[in-house]
Amino acid sequence: MEQLSGGDMIVRALEDEGVEYIFGYPGGAALHIYDSIFKANSVPHILVRHEQAATHAADGYARATGKPGVVLVTSGPGATNAITGIATAYMDSIPMVVISGQVQSHLIGEDAFQETDMVGISRPIVKHSFMVQRTEDIPSIIKKAFHIATTGRPGPVVVDVPKDLTHPEHKFDYEYPESVSMRSYQPSTRGHSGQVRKAARLLLNAKRPVIYAGGGVIQGEGSELLTQLARKLNYPVTNTLMGLGAYPATDRQFLGMLGMHGFYEANMAMHHSDVILAVGARFDDRVTNTVSKFCPGAKIIHIDVDPASIAKIVPVDVPIVGPVTTVLKDLDAQIDQQRSSSERTMPDAEAIVDWWRQIDNWRAAHGLWHGRRYGESDFIMPQDAITALYEATNGEAYVTSDVGQHQMFAAQYYKFDYPRRWINSGGLGTMGFGLPAAMGIKLAMPDAEVACVTGEGSIQMNIQELSTCAQYDVPVKIVNLRNNYLGMVKQWQDMQYDSRYSESHYASSLPDFVKLAEAYGHVGMEIKDKADLEPAMREAFAMRDKLVFLDIFVEPHEHVYPMHVAPNGAMKDMWLSKTERT
Amino acid sequence: MRRILSVLMENEPGALSRVVGLFSQRGYNIESLNVAPTTDNTLSRLTLTTTGDDLKIEQITKHLNKIVDVVKVVDLTEGAHVERDMLLVKVRAEGAQRDEVKRTTDIFRGQIIDVGPATYIVQLTGPIDKLDSFLSALGEAEILEVVRSGVAGIARGEKVLTI
Numbered sequence: 001m002e003q004l005s006g007g008d009m010i011v012r013a014l015e016d017e018g019v020e021y022i023f024g025y026p027g028g029a030a031l032h033i034y035d036s037i038f039k040a041n042s043v044p045h046i047l048v049r050h051e052q053a054a055t056h057a058a059d060g061y062a063r064a065t066g067k068p069g070v071v072l073v074t075s076g077p078g079a080t081n082a083i084t085g086i087a088t089a090y091m092d093s094i095p096m097v098v099i100s101g102q103v104q105s106h107l108i109g110e111d112a113f114q115e116t117d118m119v120g121i122s123r124p125i126v127k128h129s130f131m132v133q134r135t136e137d138i139p140s141i142i143k144k145a146f147h148i149a150t151t152g153r154p155g156p157v158v159v160d161v162p163k164d165l166t167h168p169e170h171k172f173d174y175e176y177p178e179s180v181s182m183r184s185y186q187p188s189t190r191g192h193s194g195q196v197r198k199a200a201r202l203l204l205n206a207k208r209p210v211i212y213a214g215g216g217v218i219q220g221e222g223s224e225l226l227t228q229l230a231r232k233l234n235y236p237v238t239n240t241l242m243g244l245g246a247y248p249a250t251d252r253q254f255l256g257m258l259g260m261h262g263f264y265e266a267n268m269a270m271h272h273s274d275v276i277l278a279v280g281a282r283f284d285d286r287v288t289n290t291v292s293k294f295c296p297g298a299k300i301i302h303i304d305v306d307p308a309s310i311a312k313i314v315p316v317d318v319p320i321v322g323p324v325t326t327v328l329k330d331l332d333a334q335i336d337q338q339r340s341s342s343e344r345t346m347p348d349a350e351a352i353v354d355w356w357r358q359i360d361n362w363r364a365a366h367g368l369w370h371g372r373r374y375g376e377s378d379f380i381m382p383q384d385a386i387t388a389l390y391e392a393t394n395g396e397a398y399v400t401s402d403v404g405q406h407q408m409f410a411a412q413y414y415k416f417d418y419p420r421r422w423i424n425s426g427g428l429g430t431m432g433f434g435l436p437a438a439m440g441i442k443l444a445m446p447d448a449e450v451a452c453v454t455g456e457g458s459i460q461m462n463i464q465e466l467s468t469c470a471q472y473d474v475p476v477k478i479v480n481l482r483n484n485y486l487g488m489v490k491q492w493q494d495m496q497y498d499s500r501y502s503e504s505h506y507a508s509s510l511p512d513f514v515k516l517a518e519a520y521g522h523v524g525m526e527i528k529d530k531a532d533l534e535p536a537m538r539e540a541f542a543m544r545d546k547l548v549f550l551d552i553f554v555e556p557h558e559h560v561y562p563m564h565v566a567p568n569g570a571m572k573d574m575w576l577s578k579t580e581r582t
Numbered sequence: 583m584r585r586i587l588s589v590l591m592e593n594e595p596g597a598l599s600r601v602v603g604l605f606s607q608r609g610y611n612i613e614s615l616n617v618a619p620t621t622d623n624t625l626s627r628l629t630l631t632t633t634g635d636d637l638k639i640e641q642i643t644k645h646l647n648k649i650v651d652v653v654k655v656v657d658l659t660e661g662a663h664v665e666r667d668m669l670l671v672k673v674r675a676e677g678a679q680r681d682e683v684k685r686t687t688d689i690f691r692g693q694i695i696d697v698g699p700a701t702y703i704v705q706l707t708g709p710i711d712k713l714d715s716f717l718s719a720l721g722e723a724e725i726l727e728v729v730r731s732g733v734a735g736i737a738r739g740e741k742v743l744t745i
């Protein structure tokens with residue numbers, strides 16, 4: 001059998017896993033591994049400028065491709081810098097394997113140079129972690145790490161490797177395991193058939209149904225099945241922020257996003273529904289508003305691969321533990337069977353027509369895409385900037401975002417027709433996510449258009465990655481909705497703190513982003529005039545091999561609406577503008 | 583309601599900290615915790631007592647099961663079971679108290695396992711309420727130190743917790 005050092009084993013195992021990119025940053029405890037990377041010259045490594053960016057880039061790669069992202073960092077500060085990105089992936093259930101160097105085994109616990117207890121500090125934000133104790137175990141641990149990260153409810157896995165175990169002179173047998181089985185880890189692969197039958201009956205008897213689909217449908221590759229099912233039933237569909245693209249946004253049956261900044265028609269339909277089919281969604285507090293007032297008349301069917309997501313927030317009538325794919329197939333078959341059975345259970349056609357009439361009335365009254373719901377100003381409106389982006393990219397781009405108002409405008413106004421195109425940090429809400437994530441996606445899909453919608457606050461959290469983009473020639477487009485404020489913070493301060501802008505502005509100290517982009521060898525464009533918006537956007541996307549930073553000056557005082565009324569509001573209680581509420 | 587959860591987990595480094603971490607991270611409380619190896623040296627068995635309504639216990643059980651190192655979880659309080667806690671107590675045993683402590687210990691079927699010139703160590707095993715009443719029955723005697731093992735439990739009859 002082949003003999004390899006620990007460092008070589010790690011690189012070889014990544015190769016055997018079919019890893020396309022390692023996103024990382026070297027340092028003392030990882031140097032043997034880095035030397036192995038150099039010698040093997042097999043898996044390309046992307047040298048970021050900050051370890052947080054390595055995790056976000058791997059995360060963006062994973063969200064867009066469905067394959068696990070891979071990160072390599074050194075011990076101590078390298079490991080701690082990776083933490084925010086690991087937590088971001090954890091909150092949104094993204095598959096990722098993070099390999100961290102550790103000080104030599106005999107120094108562990110001695111406060112050695114660059115020692116931190118990586119397994120300890122990452123414990124609450126990983127799906128699992130390993131501390132390698134013997135070089136011989138490296139192949140099986142890496143195999144398990146990928147297995148755990150990608151199956152069941154996906155998530156990040158940390159593998160911490162003490163430096164001595166990667167020493168080039170200590171060689172051991174290497175064989176990469178073909179499969180893995182763990183008695184303590186067996187995620188569900190199929191929903192309970194009795195529950196599926198109950199769910200089908202409940203759905204077919206619904207008079208005011210809504211399908212509420214989340215990130216699990218995208219991660220679990222269930223979009224097509226979900227779309228078929230929804231069309232077959234002619235039931236309305238709403239997506240969470242994480243689920244956008246799970247159902248085509250331009251379809252008539254799509255109600256838009258639901259939740260805190262969700263569409264009026266989506267929130268109204270949820271609140272007044274009698275049956276909710278929740279698929280791969282986790283009843284987040286940004287969705288439910290006050291839990292005790294959540295959808296009072298609804299019976300709930302909940303499909304989720306993680307039993308702990310079910311009945312965590314709201315009681316559920318029909319829980320189904322299983323992956324979206326097999327469960328939706330079974331459910332579809334059940335529905336067909338019940339419709340053709342002797343009892344011929346059919347949806348109450350008249351009730352469904354009435355329900356659609358009601359929904360269309362809501363749409364016409366305050367629907368987001370029904371006419372223009374926001375004001376005019378001398379400035380470019382942020383919503384118009386997103387619409388211009390949508391048009392310039394024919395709705396086909398991969399769009400990443402940072403966190404804030406710009407994120408919500410992108411979620412509302414870019415109509416995502418396909419899964420995996422909308423890439424943002426929902427659960428942790430990590431400013432600084434957008435640019436490195438875009439980088440990871442563009443590397444995976446060089447021919448696709450990749451845009452990062454950001455704000456002047458967020459972009460500065462990982463702006464250094466403009467350098468990485470220069471090194472590896474990553475021509476993403478940065479769409480900076482510059483409102484000169486930490487806009488989302490300012491919005492809350494307007495609404496709840498009498499417009500006392502405590503530490504939410506910095507206009508006088510912002511850099512000249514055009515020059516900054518140019519300093520890194522990229523193209524910068526400043527857009528202030530409404531008339532320039534569309535042509536500039538097209539010009540930017542026409543520069544296929546250039547990173548273009550579009551600094552778009554937008555109306556500084558615009559708010560994101562609808563917005564749930566809090567505290568104590570139900571889903572139907574929304575602010576529709578600065579002055580109107582439901 | 584008080585529950586006794588029995589957990590079989592891989593005998594891996596860090597497994598215990600994942601279980602304990604879960605409780606602090608999600609704001610669940612642990613009343614007692616007892617961990618020891620089993621006859622299968624790849625597994626350890628953990629018994630913990632906690633309180634909460636059905637919903638909370640359901641979440642705790644689900645989250646315990648989610649921990650990759652956890653092989654099995656059983657709520658012993660759902661069925662007939664036996665539970666034992668062990669108490670070691672060092673008491674001042676001088677003058678009249680020397681006989682008094684001995685008498686109380688006998689009544690509770692405890693054992694005096696160490697006899698010092700002015701102290702006894704008493705060992706007592708039983709369900710926690712028995713140990714609690716013993717401690718209060720010691721009355722006048724001065725308790726110098728108390729240590730308890732935490733509850734260990736096992737289902738009655740044919741039911742076994744193995745893999």
Ligand SMILES: Cc1cc2nc3c(=O)[nH]c(=O)nc-3n(C[C@H](O)[C@H](O)[C@H](O)COP(=O)(O)OP(=O)(O)OC[C@H]3O[C@@H](n4cnc5c(N)ncnc54)[C@H](O)[C@@H]3O)c2cc1C
Pocket residue numbers: 091092093152153154213214215216217219220221239240241242243257258259260261262279280281282283284286287303304305306309322323324325403404407425426427428429430488
């Ligand atoms: C500024 C800001 C504002 C926000 N406003 C909103 C808002 O208005 N509306 C909104 O919806 N969100 C909003 N969010 C996001 C919110 O915080 C949550 O991240 C989001 O609602 C969670 O989406 P989800 O329910 O789809 O769950 P996800 O986090 O995507 O979780 C996926 C669920 O699917 C399950 N799952 C995974 N894989 C599978 C599979 N293969 N089969 C079955 N199940 C699977 C998982 O176990 C999990 O329960 C906002 C975030 C920010 C930062």
Ligand SMILES: Cc1ncc(C[n+]2csc(CCOP(=O)(O)OP(=O)(O)O)c2C)c(N)n1
Pocket residue numbers: 402403404405406407429430431432454455456457458459481483485486487488489
């Ligand atoms: C790392 C991090 N720190 C703080 C926050 C809190 N936060 C949420 S939105 C926001 C403002 C973002 O400003 P900007 O990027 O300019 O976007 P805008 O809201 O103006 O569109 C802040 C500070 C966060 N989400 N992430």
Ligand SMILES: [Mg+2]
Pocket residue numbers: 404455456457481482483484485486487
């Ligand atoms: Mg801003």
